[in-house]
Amino acid sequence: MTTSSSKYAYPANLNVANFVSLKLTSTNFLLWETQVLSLIESQDLLGFITGSTSAPTAEISNPTNDSTMPNPDLAAWTRTDRLVKAWITATISEEALGTVVGLTTSLDVWKALSNAYSQDSQAREFELLLKLQEKKKDSITLTDFIRNFKLTCDQLNAIGKSVPDQKKVFWLLNGLGPRYESFSTAMLKPPVPSYNDLIPLLHSHELRNRSLLADQVNPVMAFVGQRSNSNNKGSQSSFNSRGRGFHQAGYQDDQVPQALAALHINSPTTGEWLPDTGATAHITDDPGILSDLKPYVGSDSIMVGNGHQLPIPHTGNAHIFPTDSSLSLTNVLVVPDIKKNLLSVSQLTCDYPCYFLFDNHGFVIKDLRTHQVLASGSKEDGLYVLQHAPVKVFFSNRFRVVDSNTWHGRLGHPQPRILQFLTHNKFISVNKKSSSFCQSCALSKSCKLPFFPSANKAIVPLAKIHCDLWGPAPVLSNQDFRYYAIFVDDFSRFTWLYPLKKKSDFYRVFFTFQAMVEKQFQHEIKVFHSDSGGEFTKQEFIDHLLRNGIVHLFSCPGTRNRTVLQKGSTAMWLN
Structure with missing residues:
Protein backbone atom coordinates (compact mmCIF):
# COMPACT_ATOMS: atom_id res chain seq x y z
CA MET A 1 0.00 0.00 0.00
CA ALA A 123 -12.56 47.92 -10.76
CA ARG A 124 -9.36 49.26 -9.19
CA GLU A 125 -7.59 48.90 -12.53
CA PHE A 126 -10.26 50.93 -14.36
CA GLU A 127 -10.22 53.55 -11.61
CA LEU A 128 -6.42 54.01 -11.77
CA LEU A 129 -6.34 54.11 -15.57
CA LEU A 130 -9.01 56.81 -15.61
CA LYS A 131 -7.15 58.74 -12.93
CA LEU A 132 -3.93 58.52 -14.95
CA GLN A 133 -5.55 59.81 -18.13
CA GLU A 134 -7.30 62.72 -16.40
CA LYS A 135 -4.38 63.82 -14.21
CA LYS A 136 -3.57 67.54 -14.66
CA LYS A 137 -0.72 69.66 -13.34
CA ASP A 138 -2.82 72.80 -12.75
CA SER A 139 -1.27 74.87 -9.93
CA ILE A 140 0.92 72.21 -8.29
CA THR A 141 4.66 72.12 -8.86
CA LEU A 142 6.19 70.04 -11.61
CA THR A 143 7.96 67.82 -9.06
CA ASP A 144 4.69 67.03 -7.27
CA PHE A 145 2.90 66.36 -10.57
CA ILE A 146 5.55 63.86 -11.72
CA ARG A 147 5.58 62.23 -8.28
CA ASN A 148 1.78 61.75 -8.28
CA PHE A 149 1.85 60.47 -11.87
CA LYS A 150 4.51 57.88 -11.02
CA LEU A 151 2.61 56.84 -7.89
CA THR A 152 -0.47 56.01 -9.97
CA CYS A 153 1.67 54.02 -12.44
CA ASP A 154 3.21 52.11 -9.52
CA GLN A 155 -0.25 51.31 -8.17
CA LEU A 156 -1.20 49.82 -11.54
CA ASN A 157 2.00 47.78 -11.54
CA ALA A 158 1.10 46.54 -8.06
CA ILE A 159 -2.07 44.90 -9.38
CA GLY A 160 -0.23 43.41 -12.34
CA LYS A 161 -1.35 45.96 -14.96
CA SER A 162 1.75 47.84 -16.04
CA VAL A 163 1.27 50.91 -18.26
CA PRO A 164 3.00 50.84 -21.68
CA ASP A 165 5.85 53.35 -21.99
CA GLN A 166 4.32 55.27 -24.92
CA LYS A 167 1.02 55.73 -23.07
CA LYS A 168 2.86 57.07 -20.02
CA VAL A 169 4.69 59.62 -22.19
CA PHE A 170 1.48 60.76 -23.91
CA TRP A 171 -0.60 60.99 -20.72
CA LEU A 172 2.16 62.85 -18.85
CA LEU A 173 2.59 65.45 -21.62
CA ASN A 174 -1.18 65.79 -21.97
CA GLY A 175 -1.51 66.65 -18.29
CA LEU A 176 1.12 69.42 -18.28
CA GLY A 177 -1.24 72.06 -19.62
CA PRO A 178 -0.91 74.99 -22.07
CA ARG A 179 2.20 76.43 -20.39
CA TYR A 180 4.20 73.46 -21.69
CA GLU A 181 2.54 73.32 -25.11
CA SER A 182 5.73 74.02 -27.08
CA PHE A 183 7.67 71.42 -25.08
CA SER A 184 4.94 68.79 -25.50
CA THR A 185 4.73 69.39 -29.26
CA ALA A 186 8.48 68.98 -29.63
CA MET A 187 8.54 65.78 -27.56
CA LEU A 188 5.70 64.12 -29.50
CA LYS A 189 7.54 64.45 -32.80
CA PRO A 190 9.11 61.15 -33.93
CA PRO A 191 11.14 59.63 -32.47
CA VAL A 192 9.19 59.97 -29.23
CA PRO A 193 11.52 59.64 -26.19
CA SER A 194 10.98 56.99 -23.57
CA TYR A 195 9.43 57.87 -20.23
CA ASN A 196 12.79 57.64 -18.44
CA ASP A 197 14.40 59.98 -21.01
CA LEU A 198 11.47 62.41 -20.89
CA ILE A 199 11.66 63.16 -17.16
CA PRO A 200 15.18 64.78 -17.16
CA LEU A 201 14.30 66.74 -20.31
CA LEU A 202 11.18 68.07 -18.60
CA HIS A 203 13.15 69.08 -15.49
CA SER A 204 15.74 70.85 -17.66
CA HIS A 205 12.98 72.77 -19.43
CA GLU A 206 11.52 73.83 -16.09
CA LEU A 207 14.92 74.97 -14.76
CA ARG A 208 15.51 77.03 -17.89
CA ASN A 209 12.16 78.77 -17.46
CA ARG A 210 13.02 79.56 -13.86
CA SER A 211 16.47 80.91 -14.79
CA LEU A 212 14.89 83.20 -17.39
CA LEU A 213 12.53 84.49 -14.71
CA ALA A 214 15.40 85.01 -12.27
CA ASP A 215 17.39 86.96 -14.87
CA GLN A 216 14.80 89.73 -15.01
CA VAL A 217 16.32 93.10 -14.10
CA ASN A 218 14.90 96.37 -12.90
CA PRO A 219 14.28 98.94 -15.66
CA VAL A 220 16.99 101.58 -15.98
CA MET A 221 17.14 104.73 -18.04
CA ALA A 222 19.30 104.20 -21.10
CA PHE A 223 20.22 106.46 -23.97
CA VAL A 224 19.70 103.56 -26.38
CA GLY A 225 17.56 102.79 -29.38
CA GLN A 226 17.39 100.22 -32.16
CA ARG A 227 15.27 100.80 -35.24
CA SER A 228 15.45 100.00 -38.92
CA ASN A 229 15.47 102.65 -41.62
CA SER A 230 12.13 101.54 -43.07
CA ASN A 231 9.67 103.90 -41.41
CA ASN A 232 7.38 106.70 -42.32
CA LYS A 233 9.90 109.35 -41.33
CA GLY A 234 12.53 108.54 -43.90
CA SER A 235 16.12 107.46 -43.51
CA GLN A 236 18.68 109.63 -41.78
CA SER A 237 22.17 109.22 -40.38
CA SER A 238 21.95 107.28 -37.13
CA PHE A 239 23.92 105.29 -34.60
CA ASN A 240 23.30 102.38 -32.29
CA SER A 241 24.34 101.44 -28.80
CA ARG A 242 27.09 99.00 -29.63
CA GLY A 243 29.87 101.40 -28.71
CA ARG A 244 32.49 100.99 -31.41
CA GLY A 245 30.23 100.34 -34.38
CA PHE A 246 28.71 103.16 -36.41
CA HIS A 247 25.88 102.06 -38.68
CA GLN A 248 22.97 103.50 -40.56
CA ALA A 249 20.36 101.57 -38.55
CA GLY A 250 19.63 102.77 -35.06
CA TYR A 251 18.38 105.80 -33.21
CA GLN A 252 17.15 108.72 -35.31
CA ASP A 253 18.13 112.23 -34.29
CA ASP A 254 14.65 113.60 -34.95
CA GLN A 255 13.16 111.07 -32.54
CA VAL A 256 15.21 111.99 -29.47
CA PRO A 257 12.67 114.50 -28.05
CA GLN A 258 9.96 111.85 -28.44
CA ALA A 259 12.11 109.23 -26.74
CA LEU A 260 13.00 111.53 -23.85
CA ALA A 261 9.35 112.39 -23.34
CA ALA A 262 8.50 108.70 -23.21
CA LEU A 263 11.03 107.90 -20.49
CA HIS A 264 9.44 106.86 -17.22
CA ILE A 265 10.35 104.98 -14.10
CA ASN A 266 8.20 102.03 -13.16
CA SER A 267 8.58 98.91 -11.09
CA PRO A 268 8.02 95.54 -12.74
CA THR A 269 5.40 94.70 -10.10
CA THR A 270 2.68 96.68 -8.39
CA GLY A 271 4.87 97.20 -5.32
CA GLU A 272 2.11 96.03 -2.98
CA TRP A 273 2.98 93.97 0.10
CA LEU A 274 0.27 92.11 1.98
CA PRO A 275 0.88 91.62 5.74
CA ASP A 276 0.43 87.94 6.59
CA THR A 277 0.36 86.63 10.14
CA GLY A 278 0.52 83.04 8.88
CA ALA A 279 3.72 83.45 6.85
CA THR A 280 7.01 82.68 8.58
CA ALA A 281 9.11 84.55 5.98
CA HIS A 282 8.72 87.36 3.45
CA ILE A 283 7.74 85.99 0.02
CA THR A 284 7.75 87.49 -3.48
CA ASP A 285 7.42 86.14 -7.01
CA ASP A 286 9.66 88.81 -8.59
CA PRO A 287 13.44 88.37 -8.14
CA GLY A 288 13.98 91.68 -9.93
CA ILE A 289 13.06 93.71 -6.81
CA LEU A 290 15.67 91.97 -4.65
CA SER A 291 19.31 92.74 -4.01
CA ASP A 292 21.99 90.19 -3.09
CA LEU A 293 20.05 87.56 -5.04
CA LYS A 294 21.49 84.07 -4.59
CA PRO A 295 20.28 80.49 -5.17
CA TYR A 296 18.50 78.80 -2.28
CA VAL A 297 20.47 75.75 -1.15
CA GLY A 298 18.10 74.38 1.47
CA SER A 299 15.53 71.61 1.13
CA ASP A 300 12.55 73.58 2.48
CA SER A 301 9.50 74.53 0.44
CA ILE A 302 6.44 76.71 0.92
CA MET A 303 3.21 74.93 1.90
CA VAL A 304 0.05 76.76 0.82
CA GLY A 305 -3.54 76.31 1.94
CA ASN A 306 -4.38 73.45 -0.43
CA GLY A 307 -1.43 71.43 0.86
CA HIS A 308 0.75 71.89 -2.21
CA GLN A 309 4.49 72.41 -1.82
CA LEU A 310 5.99 75.36 -3.76
CA PRO A 311 9.74 75.42 -4.52
CA ILE A 312 12.12 78.21 -3.45
CA PRO A 313 14.71 78.85 -6.19
CA HIS A 314 16.30 82.05 -4.79
CA THR A 315 16.54 84.33 -1.75
CA GLY A 316 17.57 87.96 -1.34
CA ASN A 317 16.96 91.26 0.41
CA ALA A 318 14.40 93.94 -0.43
CA HIS A 319 13.84 97.61 0.36
CA ILE A 320 10.32 98.99 0.41
CA PHE A 321 9.44 102.65 0.72
CA PRO A 322 6.07 103.04 2.46
CA THR A 323 7.20 106.54 3.56
CA ASP A 324 10.15 108.78 2.79
CA SER A 325 12.34 106.31 4.69
CA SER A 326 12.94 102.74 3.59
CA LEU A 327 12.07 99.50 5.33
CA SER A 328 14.61 96.71 4.83
CA LEU A 329 13.38 93.14 4.44
CA THR A 330 15.97 90.41 4.91
CA ASN A 331 15.88 86.80 3.76
CA VAL A 332 13.05 87.30 1.26
CA LEU A 333 12.09 84.03 -0.45
CA VAL A 334 11.48 83.95 -4.21
CA VAL A 335 8.50 81.69 -5.00
CA PRO A 336 7.47 81.99 -8.70
CA ASP A 337 4.03 80.45 -8.13
CA ILE A 338 3.05 83.07 -5.53
CA LYS A 339 0.99 85.86 -7.11
CA LYS A 340 1.31 88.47 -4.32
CA ASN A 341 4.15 89.87 -2.23
CA LEU A 342 3.65 88.62 1.34
CA LEU A 343 5.02 90.58 4.31
CA SER A 344 5.60 88.23 7.24
CA VAL A 345 4.39 89.91 10.43
CA SER A 346 6.34 87.52 12.63
CA GLN A 347 9.63 88.01 10.77
CA LEU A 348 9.30 91.81 10.64
CA THR A 349 8.61 92.06 14.38
CA CYS A 350 11.67 89.88 15.00
CA ASP A 351 13.93 91.95 12.73
CA TYR A 352 12.67 95.30 14.06
CA PRO A 353 11.49 96.29 17.52
CA CYS A 354 8.04 97.14 16.19
CA TYR A 355 4.38 96.18 16.47
CA PHE A 356 1.28 96.18 14.21
CA LEU A 357 -2.09 97.83 14.85
CA PHE A 358 -5.02 96.72 12.66
CA ASP A 359 -8.50 98.27 12.41
CA ASN A 360 -11.33 98.29 9.87
CA HIS A 361 -9.67 101.06 7.81
CA GLY A 362 -6.08 99.84 7.65
CA PHE A 363 -3.04 99.24 9.80
CA VAL A 364 0.09 100.95 11.08
CA ILE A 365 3.55 99.69 12.01
CA LYS A 366 5.04 101.51 15.03
CA ASP A 367 8.41 101.51 16.73
CA LEU A 368 8.21 99.50 19.93
CA ARG A 369 10.21 102.03 21.99
CA THR A 370 9.31 105.44 20.54
CA HIS A 371 5.85 104.51 19.18
CA GLN A 372 6.74 106.44 16.04
CA VAL A 373 4.87 105.33 12.91
CA LEU A 374 7.26 103.43 10.62
CA ALA A 375 4.72 102.56 7.93
CA SER A 376 1.00 102.48 7.33
CA GLY A 377 -1.28 100.67 4.95
CA SER A 378 -4.87 100.61 3.81
CA LYS A 379 -7.60 97.99 3.58
CA GLU A 380 -8.64 97.15 0.02
CA ASP A 381 -11.22 94.48 -0.87
CA GLY A 382 -10.85 92.91 2.55
CA LEU A 383 -7.04 92.74 2.39
CA TYR A 384 -4.51 94.87 4.24
CA VAL A 385 -2.11 96.39 1.71
CA LEU A 386 1.21 98.17 2.23
CA GLN A 387 1.85 100.45 -0.76
CA HIS A 388 5.07 102.05 -1.94
CA ALA A 389 5.16 105.79 -1.48
CA PRO A 390 4.80 107.62 -4.83
CA VAL A 391 8.20 108.06 -6.43
CA LYS A 392 8.93 111.63 -7.44
CA VAL A 393 11.04 111.64 -10.58
CA PHE A 394 12.79 114.76 -11.78
CA PHE A 395 14.26 114.50 -15.24
CA SER A 396 15.97 117.18 -17.27
CA ASN A 397 17.37 116.99 -20.77
CA ARG A 398 20.05 119.47 -19.73
CA PHE A 399 23.23 117.71 -18.72
CA ARG A 400 26.23 119.08 -16.94
CA VAL A 401 28.79 120.26 -19.49
CA VAL A 402 31.94 118.12 -19.23
CA ASP A 403 34.94 117.35 -21.41
CA SER A 404 35.01 114.80 -24.22
CA ASN A 405 36.97 112.24 -22.17
CA THR A 406 34.15 112.10 -19.60
CA TRP A 407 31.53 111.51 -22.31
CA HIS A 408 33.83 108.92 -23.90
CA GLY A 409 33.82 106.97 -20.62
CA ARG A 410 30.09 107.44 -19.97
CA LEU A 411 29.05 106.10 -23.36
CA GLY A 412 31.15 102.94 -23.15
CA HIS A 413 34.32 104.11 -24.97
CA PRO A 414 32.88 104.62 -28.48
CA GLN A 415 34.98 105.77 -31.41
CA PRO A 416 35.49 109.53 -31.93
CA ARG A 417 32.98 109.71 -34.80
CA ILE A 418 30.12 108.86 -32.43
CA LEU A 419 31.10 111.64 -30.02
CA GLN A 420 31.36 114.03 -32.96
CA PHE A 421 27.90 112.97 -34.15
CA LEU A 422 26.35 113.49 -30.69
CA THR A 423 28.05 116.85 -30.24
CA HIS A 424 27.14 118.08 -33.71
CA ASN A 425 23.47 117.18 -33.22
CA LYS A 426 23.47 118.77 -29.72
CA PHE A 427 22.67 115.54 -27.91
CA ILE A 428 25.58 116.21 -25.53
CA SER A 429 27.52 119.33 -24.62
CA VAL A 430 31.30 119.31 -24.48
CA ASN A 431 33.14 122.22 -22.86
CA LYS A 432 36.52 121.29 -24.29
CA LYS A 433 38.11 118.64 -26.41
CA SER A 434 40.45 116.52 -24.32
CA SER A 435 43.30 114.31 -25.38
CA SER A 436 42.14 111.61 -27.78
CA PHE A 437 44.31 108.98 -26.11
CA CYS A 438 42.36 106.59 -23.86
CA GLN A 439 44.43 104.18 -21.81
CA SER A 440 41.53 101.71 -21.38
CA CYS A 441 40.93 101.57 -25.14
CA ALA A 442 44.63 101.05 -25.79
CA LEU A 443 44.84 98.21 -23.28
CA SER A 444 41.69 96.53 -24.61
CA LYS A 445 43.00 96.63 -28.19
CA SER A 446 46.42 95.24 -27.31
CA CYS A 447 46.78 91.69 -28.63
CA LYS A 448 49.95 90.81 -26.67
CA LEU A 449 52.02 91.95 -23.72
CA PRO A 450 54.96 94.33 -24.27
CA PHE A 451 58.55 93.10 -24.02
CA PHE A 452 60.41 93.73 -20.81
CA PRO A 453 63.18 96.36 -21.09
CA SER A 454 66.66 94.86 -21.35
CA ALA A 455 69.58 96.15 -19.26
CA ASN A 456 72.21 94.29 -21.31
CA LYS A 457 74.62 96.61 -23.15
CA ALA A 458 78.00 96.13 -24.76
CA ILE A 459 80.99 97.58 -22.89
CA VAL A 460 83.30 98.07 -25.89
CA PRO A 461 82.67 99.22 -29.48
CA LEU A 462 81.73 96.55 -32.05
CA ALA A 463 81.05 93.94 -29.34
CA LYS A 464 77.56 93.62 -30.80
CA ILE A 465 76.22 94.92 -34.11
CA HIS A 466 72.47 95.09 -34.86
CA CYS A 467 71.49 94.97 -38.53
CA ASP A 468 68.31 95.52 -40.50
CA LEU A 469 67.70 95.31 -44.24
CA TRP A 470 64.78 97.41 -45.53
CA GLY A 471 63.01 97.52 -48.87
CA PRO A 472 61.85 97.64 -51.52
CA ALA A 473 60.94 101.31 -51.48
CA PRO A 474 57.75 102.26 -53.38
CA VAL A 475 59.71 105.00 -55.22
CA LEU A 476 63.24 104.77 -56.63
CA SER A 477 65.80 107.34 -55.56
CA ASN A 478 67.45 109.56 -58.16
CA GLN A 479 70.37 107.11 -58.15
CA ASP A 480 68.10 104.06 -58.55
CA PHE A 481 68.47 102.86 -54.94
CA ARG A 482 65.53 100.72 -53.76
CA TYR A 483 66.90 99.13 -50.52
CA TYR A 484 69.13 100.14 -47.68
CA ALA A 485 70.97 98.37 -44.84
CA ILE A 486 71.62 99.87 -41.42
CA PHE A 487 74.19 98.77 -38.85
CA VAL A 488 73.83 99.91 -35.21
CA ASP A 489 76.64 99.61 -32.67
CA ASP A 490 75.21 98.36 -29.36
CA PHE A 491 77.87 100.24 -27.34
CA SER A 492 77.66 103.71 -28.89
CA ARG A 493 74.28 103.45 -30.66
CA PHE A 494 76.03 104.89 -33.71
CA THR A 495 74.26 103.99 -36.96
CA TRP A 496 75.69 103.41 -40.45
CA LEU A 497 73.37 103.44 -43.48
CA TYR A 498 74.22 101.92 -46.87
CA PRO A 499 71.83 102.36 -49.83
CA LEU A 500 71.42 99.30 -52.08
CA LYS A 501 70.15 98.83 -55.59
CA LYS A 502 69.57 95.09 -55.10
CA LYS A 503 69.25 92.91 -52.03
CA SER A 504 72.18 90.81 -53.17
CA ASP A 505 74.43 93.88 -52.76
CA PHE A 506 74.16 93.36 -48.99
CA TYR A 507 77.12 90.95 -48.88
CA ARG A 508 79.48 93.40 -50.62
CA VAL A 509 78.30 96.18 -48.31
CA PHE A 510 78.79 94.09 -45.16
CA PHE A 511 82.32 93.07 -46.15
CA THR A 512 83.15 96.75 -46.77
CA PHE A 513 81.52 97.81 -43.47
CA GLN A 514 83.36 95.13 -41.48
CA ALA A 515 86.77 96.05 -42.89
CA MET A 516 86.20 99.76 -42.28
CA VAL A 517 84.97 99.65 -38.66
CA GLU A 518 87.48 97.05 -37.48
CA LYS A 519 90.31 99.16 -38.97
CA GLN A 520 89.04 102.46 -37.56
CA PHE A 521 88.09 101.31 -34.03
CA GLN A 522 90.81 98.73 -33.50
CA HIS A 523 88.15 96.23 -32.36
CA GLU A 524 86.62 93.23 -34.08
CA ILE A 525 82.94 92.46 -34.50
CA LYS A 526 82.07 89.73 -31.97
CA VAL A 527 78.25 89.34 -32.24
CA PHE A 528 76.01 90.04 -35.25
CA HIS A 529 72.26 90.38 -34.45
CA SER A 530 69.59 90.26 -37.17
CA ASP A 531 66.25 88.76 -38.06
CA SER A 532 65.83 85.53 -40.05
CA GLY A 533 65.62 87.17 -43.47
CA GLY A 534 66.87 85.32 -46.54
CA GLU A 535 70.05 87.41 -46.95
CA PHE A 536 71.08 86.68 -43.35
CA THR A 537 70.60 82.91 -43.65
CA LYS A 538 72.38 82.20 -46.94
CA GLN A 539 75.27 79.80 -46.64
CA GLU A 540 77.74 82.28 -48.15
CA PHE A 541 77.08 84.79 -45.36
CA ILE A 542 77.04 82.16 -42.60
CA ASP A 543 80.39 80.73 -43.75
CA HIS A 544 81.93 84.23 -43.66
CA LEU A 545 80.79 84.78 -40.07
CA LEU A 546 82.15 81.38 -39.03
CA ARG A 547 85.56 82.06 -40.62
CA ASN A 548 85.83 85.34 -38.72
CA GLY A 549 84.60 83.91 -35.40
CA ILE A 550 81.49 86.13 -35.30
CA VAL A 551 78.49 84.81 -33.34
CA HIS A 552 75.24 85.20 -35.28
CA LEU A 553 72.11 85.90 -33.16
CA PHE A 554 68.57 85.76 -34.56
CA SER A 555 65.43 87.40 -33.20
CA CYS A 556 62.74 84.95 -32.02
CA PRO A 557 60.30 83.91 -34.77
CA GLY A 558 57.14 86.01 -34.78
CA THR A 559 58.73 88.80 -32.68
CA ARG A 560 60.32 90.98 -35.29
CA ASN A 561 59.88 94.04 -33.08
CA ARG A 562 62.18 92.38 -30.53
CA THR A 563 65.15 93.77 -32.49
CA VAL A 564 64.47 97.14 -30.99
CA LEU A 565 67.57 99.08 -32.01
CA GLN A 566 67.57 98.41 -35.73
CA LYS A 567 63.77 98.69 -35.99
CA GLY A 568 63.91 102.03 -34.21
CA SER A 569 66.63 103.24 -36.51
CA THR A 570 64.67 102.02 -39.53
CA ALA A 571 61.62 103.99 -38.39
CA MET A 572 63.81 107.06 -37.86
CA TRP A 573 65.21 106.91 -41.38
CA LEU A 574 61.75 106.30 -42.87
CA ASN A 575 60.43 109.37 -41.09
Missing part, protein backbone atom coordinates in the same frame (compact mmCIF):
# COMPACT_ATOMS: atom_id res chain seq x y z
CA THR A 2 1.27 3.45 -0.93
CA THR A 3 2.22 5.54 2.05
CA SER A 4 0.65 8.87 2.61
CA SER A 5 3.97 10.65 2.37
CA SER A 6 4.60 9.35 -1.12
CA LYS A 7 1.12 10.15 -2.45
CA TYR A 8 0.66 13.70 -1.03
CA ALA A 9 3.68 15.92 -0.56
CA TYR A 10 4.06 17.69 2.75
CA PRO A 11 6.84 20.37 2.66
CA ALA A 12 6.40 21.41 6.28
CA ASN A 13 9.84 23.08 6.54
CA LEU A 14 9.15 25.61 3.74
CA ASN A 15 9.22 29.31 4.78
CA VAL A 16 6.31 31.00 3.01
CA ALA A 17 7.64 34.52 3.67
CA ASN A 18 10.59 33.83 1.36
CA PHE A 19 8.22 33.27 -1.58
CA VAL A 20 5.27 35.60 -0.90
CA SER A 21 6.31 39.11 0.11
CA LEU A 22 2.85 40.71 -0.06
CA LYS A 23 -0.15 40.69 2.22
CA LEU A 24 -3.42 40.43 0.32
CA THR A 25 -5.46 43.66 0.37
CA SER A 26 -8.28 45.02 -1.74
CA THR A 27 -5.81 46.67 -4.13
CA ASN A 28 -3.19 44.01 -4.89
CA PHE A 29 -5.04 40.73 -5.52
CA LEU A 30 -3.54 40.08 -8.97
CA LEU A 31 0.02 40.53 -7.77
CA TRP A 32 -0.57 38.49 -4.60
CA GLU A 33 -2.26 35.76 -6.67
CA THR A 34 0.80 35.51 -8.92
CA GLN A 35 3.14 34.94 -5.98
CA VAL A 36 0.91 32.41 -4.19
CA LEU A 37 0.24 30.37 -7.35
CA SER A 38 3.97 30.25 -8.08
CA LEU A 39 4.64 28.89 -4.58
CA ILE A 40 1.91 26.22 -4.64
CA GLU A 41 2.73 25.11 -8.17
CA SER A 42 6.43 24.75 -7.32
CA GLN A 43 5.49 22.18 -4.64
CA ASP A 44 3.22 20.25 -7.05
CA LEU A 45 0.14 21.07 -4.94
CA LEU A 46 -1.83 23.20 -7.41
CA GLY A 47 -4.58 20.55 -7.63
CA PHE A 48 -5.65 21.28 -4.05
CA ILE A 49 -6.93 24.78 -4.96
CA THR A 50 -8.13 23.94 -8.48
CA GLY A 51 -10.19 20.89 -7.36
CA SER A 52 -8.31 18.36 -9.50
CA THR A 53 -6.83 16.76 -6.38
CA SER A 54 -10.04 15.94 -4.56
CA ALA A 55 -10.38 14.35 -1.14
CA PRO A 56 -10.29 10.50 -1.17
CA THR A 57 -13.16 8.46 0.24
CA ALA A 58 -13.35 8.08 3.99
CA GLU A 59 -13.47 4.23 3.89
CA ILE A 60 -12.08 1.55 1.69
CA SER A 61 -12.79 -2.19 1.52
CA ASN A 62 -10.70 -4.53 3.61
CA PRO A 63 -8.90 -6.99 1.30
CA THR A 64 -8.81 -9.68 3.98
CA ASN A 65 -12.55 -9.87 4.46
CA ASP A 66 -15.74 -8.28 3.23
CA SER A 67 -15.72 -5.43 5.80
CA THR A 68 -14.57 -1.79 5.31
CA MET A 69 -11.74 0.12 6.96
CA PRO A 70 -10.72 3.83 7.33
CA ASN A 71 -8.87 5.17 4.28
CA PRO A 72 -5.31 6.19 5.34
CA ASP A 73 -4.99 8.48 2.25
CA LEU A 74 -7.71 10.74 3.64
CA ALA A 75 -5.60 11.67 6.63
CA ALA A 76 -2.60 12.40 4.39
CA TRP A 77 -4.72 14.49 2.00
CA THR A 78 -6.29 16.41 4.89
CA ARG A 79 -2.86 17.13 6.36
CA THR A 80 -1.48 18.51 3.08
CA ASP A 81 -4.68 20.48 2.39
CA ARG A 82 -4.42 22.14 5.81
CA LEU A 83 -0.81 23.08 4.98
CA VAL A 84 -1.85 24.78 1.71
CA LYS A 85 -4.66 26.55 3.56
CA ALA A 86 -2.15 27.77 6.16
CA TRP A 87 0.09 29.17 3.39
CA ILE A 88 -2.82 31.15 1.99
CA THR A 89 -4.15 32.49 5.28
CA ALA A 90 -0.64 33.44 6.42
CA THR A 91 -0.27 35.85 3.47
CA ILE A 92 -3.52 37.80 3.73
CA SER A 93 -4.41 40.87 5.76
CA GLU A 94 -6.73 40.90 8.76
CA GLU A 95 -9.44 42.43 6.59
CA ALA A 96 -9.21 39.55 4.11
CA LEU A 97 -8.94 36.97 6.88
CA GLY A 98 -12.48 37.72 7.95
CA THR A 99 -13.68 36.54 4.53
CA VAL A 100 -12.46 32.95 5.06
CA VAL A 101 -13.39 32.35 8.69
CA GLY A 102 -15.16 28.95 9.06
CA LEU A 103 -13.96 27.51 5.73
CA THR A 104 -12.25 24.12 6.06
CA THR A 105 -10.45 23.32 2.82
CA SER A 106 -7.89 25.29 0.80
CA LEU A 107 -10.19 25.08 -2.24
CA ASP A 108 -12.99 26.84 -0.35
CA VAL A 109 -10.58 29.50 0.93
CA TRP A 110 -9.19 30.14 -2.57
CA LYS A 111 -12.63 30.44 -4.15
CA ALA A 112 -13.82 32.81 -1.43
CA LEU A 113 -10.82 35.12 -1.87
CA SER A 114 -11.11 35.06 -5.67
CA ASN A 115 -14.79 35.91 -5.56
CA ALA A 116 -14.21 38.70 -3.04
CA TYR A 117 -11.17 40.44 -4.53
CA SER A 118 -10.82 39.63 -8.22
CA GLN A 119 -13.72 41.92 -9.14
CA ASP A 120 -12.37 44.63 -6.84
CA SER A 121 -8.98 44.45 -8.61
CA GLN A 122 -10.61 44.91 -11.99
